[in-house]
Amino acid sequence: MQEFDVIVIGSGPGGYVSAIRSAQLGFKVAIVEKYSVMGGTCLNVGCIPSKALLDSSEHYHNAVHSFQEHGIEIPKPKVNLDQMIKRKAGVVSNLNAGIAYLMKKNKITTFHGLGSFDSAKTVKVTKEDGSSEVISGKNIIIATGSKPTALPFIPVDKDRIITSTEALKMKEIPKHLIVIGAGVIGAELGSVYARLGSKVSFVEFADSMIPTMDKTMGKELQKSIAKLGADFYLSHKVTSAAVKGKEVTVKAQDASGKDVEIKGDYCLVCIGRRPYTDGLNLAAAGLTADERGRIAVDEHTLQTSIPGIYAIGDVVRGAMLAHKAEEEGTFVAEVIAGQKPHINYNLIPGVVYTWPEVASVGKTEQELKAAGIAYKEGSFPFKALGRAIASGDVDGLAKVLADANTDEILGVHIIGARAADMIAEAVVAMEYRASAEDVARMSHAHPTYTEAMKEACLAATAKRAIHA
Ligand code: FAD
Ligand code: NAD
Numbered sequence: 001m002q003e004f005d006v007i008v009i010g011s012g013p014g015g016y017v018s019a020i021r022s023a024q025l026g027f028k029v030a031i032v033e034k035y036s037v038m039g040g041t042c043l044n045v046g047c048i049p050s051k052a053l054l055d056s057s058e059h060y061h062n063a064v065h066s067f068q069e070h071g072i073e074i075p076k077p078k079v080n081l082d083q084m085i086k087r088k089a090g091v092v093s094n095l096n097a098g099i100a101y102l103m104k105k106n107k108i109t110t111f112h113g114l115g116s117f118d119s120a121k122t123v124k125v126t127k128e129d130g131s132s133e134v135i136s137g138k139n140i141i142i143a144t145g146s147k148p149t150a151l152p153f154i155p156v157d158k159d160r161i162i163t164s165t166e167a168l169k170m171k172e173i174p175k176h177l178i179v180i181g182a183g184v185i186g187a188e189l190g191s192v193y194a195r196l197g198s199k200v201s202f203v204e205f206a207d208s209m210i211p212t213m214d215k216t217m218g219k220e221l222q223k224s225i226a227k228l229g230a231d232f233y234l235s236h237k238v239t240s241a242a243v244k245g246k247e248v249t250v251k252a253q254d255a256s257g258k259d260v261e262i263k264g265d266y267c268l269v270c271i272g273r274r275p276y277t278d279g280l281n282l283a284a285a286g287l288t289a290d291e292r293g294r295i296a297v298d299e300h301t302l303q304t305s306i307p308g309i310y311a312i313g314d315v316v317r318g319a320m321l322a323h324k325a326e327e328e329g330t331f332v333a334e335v336i337a338g339q340k341p342h343i344n345y346n347l348i349p350g351v352v353y354t355w356p357e358v359a360s361v362g363k364t365e366q367e368l369k370a371a372g373i374a375y376k377e378g379s380f381p382f383k384a385l386g387r388a389i390a391s392g393d394v395d396g397l398a399k400v401l402a403d404a405n406t407d408e409i410l411g412v413h414i415i416g417a418r419a420a421d422m423i424a425e426a427v428v429a430m431e432y433r434a435s436a437e438d439v440a441r442m443s444h445a446h447p448t449y450t451e452a453m454k455e456a457c458l459a460a461t462a463k464r465a466i467h468a
Helices: 013-024 040-045 047-065 081-105 184-195 215-226 322-336 365-371 386-391 419-431 436-440 451-460
Strands: 003-009 029-033 109-112 114-117 122-126 132-142 146-148 176-180 199-203 231-233 237-244 247-253 259-264 266-269 273-275 309-311 350-352 357-362 375-381 397-403 409-416
Touching: 003 013, 003 322, 013 029, 013 040, 013 081, 013 132, 013 322, 040 047, 040 081, 047 081, 047 184, 132 322, 176 184, 176 237, 176 247, 176 259, 184 199, 184 215, 184 266, 184 350, 199 259, 215 357, 215 365, 215 397, 215 409, 247 266, 309 322, 350 419, 357 419, 365 375, 365 397, 365 409, 375 451, 386 451, 397 436, 397 451, 409 419, 409 451, 419 436, 419 451, 436 451
Parallel strands: 003 029, 003 132, 029 109, 132 309, 176 199, 176 266, 199 231
Antiparallel strands: 114 122, 122 132, 146 273, 237 247, 247 259, 350 357, 357 409, 375 397, 397 409
């Protein structure tokens, strides 16, 4: 039997990062992945392919809607969806090869097959051809990720009623895409097809898009997405979805109990994801998942109830984000090496890659109100920003929330061009517990979008924004 210091089950951003960090720390490491390619949800059917399609569809949208204004005249552009999907697949396979290279470079032994516990110290790897082998590990890290949540009364046939996985490899542009759930996936993939010409209807249980983010963000995002011609059924509870031929009928109820019926040709169900432990045989290790399917871990070590077994990423509590999984991957390797690493969960940024992008870190205004924390708010609209006017990307605003007494920045919420990259400044500032005044006094290059952050900090500090 092959023996390892660390066995990682799952090769997503949590798993492969923890394998590399473990190898860097001198451990003999194995990684087990059930699919033939590495990279998990994020690389194969998540972050990367969705961003490839978001970028391609944004280029198309600009070519149709804003090139002329910029003085660029081209014949009417046409979408070649096959090429768009082919390019996306190329981006993914390029990065698949990159991870395989990193495994080799770090001398990590890769096993392709389903990993299941044989005992608390051994993992059985069953390959696609049915053959299996058992390997042993002093430490085992579970990084098996998540899968889309289903609704019991909505039959996902993966043809007309689809999940994000199918939405990333469509054969045609939907005429009318009904999106159930206007959260992160709904906003991103709904944007892709709205830009490519689909009519998109969002059916959302909450009273706003991206409802877990600061309410201002959802309101502003809805305004921008409405410009793509989308319809919104907010505060609507879905009751059924059925397919007849090429037609999907979705029924929902509004807050007053009134029934609505929406007909389209595709329906994307994106109402969240569930931790994934199917086939892992947790019982053989003495482990169980909680009522939501998550594996419980100790907050200080990410160790499960069984010594030597750890769990990270989407399969444990917390935000289901690739960078959160990566931080935990590094963290757990360092814990195993006897170090004392730290993760500041309050400062894991959240980003929605629509256009304008939405990015957020720290507390929302609603959370501060609920916690009874006295705060100051400063906002700055992109339409007053020289850089945004020059590029024509004027939708959005930066919003800074600071402690009313100490001026410490408690939350930053930005919707606007390049917000995804801008949020890094807020993370750094908040990690060092900067005040709004600290950031307001730092020089920000002109003309850049980052000036919105400085101006919002000036606005939070005694309402003294210069350009608004
Ligand atoms: P995963 O990436 O899910 O990887 C788990 C791996 O474990 C998989 O490869 C799986 O095959 C393997 N596995 C499972 N069980 C076994 C077993 N028994 N044996 C062997 N292997 C097993 N997050 C962001 O931060 N930014 C984004 O832009 C973003 N976009 C997304 C877009 C979409 C459409 C989706 C669906 C998700 C997106 N996410 C994004 C979320 C992100 O993909 C996840 O948070 C992240 O992949 C979680 O990483 P993980 O390592 O925990 O698990
Ligand atoms: P989500 O939690 O972001 O959104 C789900 C939405 O569905 C919510 O707005 C919720 O109110 C709504 N909903 C739930 N039940 C419903 C029902 N019965 N009828 C109507 N609406 C309903 O989940 P998601 O968009 O499926 O994404 C899953 C996970 O993947 C998220 O946790 C997210 O963090 C991650 N992800 C991240 C990114 C990113 O970081 N850019 C992109 C995609 C996915």
